Amino acid sequence: MSSLSRSPWLIHYDASSCNGCDIEVLACLSPLYDVERFGIINTGNPKHADVLVITGGINEQNREVVRNIYDQMPSPKVVVAVGICACTGGVFRECYNVVGGIDRVIPVDVYVPGCAARPESIIDGIVRALSILEEKKAEMEKQGGKGRAGSPVGGGQ
Numbered sequence: 001m002s003s004l005s006r007s008p009w010l011i012h013y014d015a016s017s018c019n020g021c022d023i024e025v026l027a028c029l030s031p032l033y034d035v036e037r038f039g040i041i042n043t044g045n046p047k048h049a050d051v052l053v054i055t056g057g058i059n060e061q062n063r064e065v066v067r068n069i070y071d072q073m074p075s076p077k078v079v080v081a082v083g084i085c086a087c088t089g090g091v092f093r094e095c096y097n098v099v100g101g102i103d104r105v106i107p108v109d110v111y112v113p114g115c116a117a118r119p120e121s122i123i124d125g126i127v128r129a130l131s132i133l134e135e136k137k138a139e140m141e142k143q144g145g146k147g148r149a150g151s152p153v154g155g156g157q
Helices: 020-028 063-072 084-088 119-142
Strands: 009-014 051-055 078-082 098-100 110-112
Touching: 009 020, 009 063, 020 051, 020 078, 020 119, 051 063, 051 084, 051 119, 078 084, 078 119, 084 110, 110 119
Parallel strands: 009 051, 051 078, 078 110
Antiparallel strands: none
16 A cells, blocks of 8 residues: 555445444544544545445445446546445345345445444455555556546546
């Protein structure tokens, strides 16, 4: 992670969760866990985000919203599914309106299981996601790709 040339930004989306994992994601931003020590910044705009953190399972109402957020993110991008509901649909997977986990709609790079996932596990998953992001950037550079609105991959923010 130390070779990233800019701070990774993440966006968090609650896809119909019970809010248990959402509270733990917010705990990661508190002074006790302080995810910003890794240079990670929480943003509200998918066009600025490198990492999409999703909690909760996918239902028919949020399927298109999740796809839209994912499509707005610049490449390379990484998706982290936090909590058992985001990974598989959890206890709600048999409900009439639940499609399942996030991977039913968009590709997931890192799964962080748990009900609710602990802040330590979430931070570990995000750090793993950052190494995957770095690999994707290197692959794009090797293929001669551009990232972040046409600028060369690795350009700072």
